[in-house]
Amino acid sequence: MVSGVEQAIEAFSNGKPVLVFDSAFREQETDLLFPASAANPMAIRQLRKDCGGLLFLAIGDEVGAGFGLPWLQDIHTNQQLMDENPVLHHLMTNDLQYDSRSAFTLSLNHRDTFTGITDRDRSLTTRRFSDLWTEIESQDLNEGQRMDALGKEFRTPGHIPVCRESPGGLANRQGHTELAVAVARMANLPPIVIGAEMLQPDGDSALSVEDAQKYGEIHGIPFLSGNDILVASGLKEE
Numbered sequence: 001m002v003s004g005v006e007q008a009i010e011a012f013s014n015g016k017p018v019l020v021f022d023s024a025f026r027e028q029e030t031d032l033l034f035p036a037s038a039a040n041p042m043a044i045r046q047l048r049k050d051c052g053g054l055l056f057l058a059i060g061d062e063v064g065a066g067f068g069l070p071w072l073q074d075i076h077t078n079q080q081l082m083d084e085n086p087v088l089h090h091l092m093t094n095d096l097q098y099d100s101r102s103a104f105t106l107s108l109n110h111r112d113t114f115t116g117i118t119d120r121d122r123s124l125t126t127r128r129f130s131d132l133w134t135e136i137e138s139q140d141l142n143e144g145q146r147m148d149a150l151g152k153e154f155r156t157p158g159h160i161p162v163c164r165e166s167p168g169g170l171a172n173r174q175g176h177t178e179l180a181v182a183v184a185r186m187a188n189l190p191p192i193v194i195g196a197e198m199l200q201p202d203g204d205s206a207l208s209v210e211d212a213q214k215y216g217e218i219h220g221i222p223f224l225s226g227n228d229i230l231v232a233s234g235l236k237e238e
Contacts, residue, residue, distance in 0.1 A: 008224050011222055012033075013188060015034075017043070018221060019032055019213075023227070026175070027197075029206040030198045030223075031198065038127075039123045039127050047194065051196035051198045052203055055194065055195070056162070057161070057162045058103075058193045059164055061165040064165070069162065070105060070106070071101075072104045072105060073093055103175060106157070107162060108158040108160050109157075116158050126160060134190050136149055164177070165177050165181045171235060179226055
C-alpha cells in the first residue's frame with residue numbers, strides 16, 4: 001500500500017474513523033467514515049455534530065444485490081411508475097454536475113427504532129444492517145430468503161439513506177460510495193460504511209481540504225485522498 005494508507009486501513013480495521021477526500025475534479029468533498037459495525041451512538045453523534053452533511057450508509061454492490069436493493073434512479077425512471085406518477089417525468093435525474101448516475105437506493109430504519117432519527121436509533125439501524133449481512137453472507141439462502149431476513153428487521157422509508165456501489169466498484173466509478181467500500185475491503189471488513197460529508201461551519205460549501213486535514217490532525221483521524229485509494233487498490237500508478 002502507498003504511504004499513509006496503511007495507517008488509515010489499520011485504524012479503520014480497529015473500528016476507528018478515517019477522512020476521505022474524493023477529488024478536485026468531482027464532488028470536492030471530504031467525508032468522515034466509520035465501519036458500520038462500529039457505529040455506536042457516539043460515532044453517529046460525531047458524524048452529526050462535526051460534519052454537517054447527510055449521514056449515509058455506503059454498501060458494496062454485492063450487498064445491494066444480495067438483499068435485492070434497487071437504485072432509486074431505476075425505480076424513478078420505471079415507465080409504469082412514471083405513468084402512474086407523472087411528476088417523476090419532471091423530476092428525472094439527468095443533470096448531475098459531478099456524475100451521470102446517483103448511488104442512492106432505499107432508506108432504512110430498524111424495526112426496533114422509534115422515529116429512527118436519534119443517535120441510538122441510527123446506530124442500531126447501521127450496526128444491525130452490517131451484522132445481518134455478515135450473518136447471512138455465508139449461508140446458502142436464495143434471494144427470497146435474504147429479502148425475508150432483511151424485511152423481518154428493517155422497513156423503508158427510514159432515516160438511514162443507503163448508497164449502493166456501482167458494479168465494478170472503483171474501476172467504473174470513483175464516488176464516495178465506492179471509495180468508502182474500498183477502504184472497508186482493504187481493512188478486511190464487511191463492505192458497509194457509515195459516513196457524512198464535512199461542510200464549512202456556515203454550511204454554504206464543503207469543508208476545505210486544508211481544514212479537513214487540520215480536523216484529522218486534531219482528532220487523530222487519518223486523511224486519505226481518492227487518488228491514494230486508487231493507487232492502493234492497484235487501479236492507478238503512484
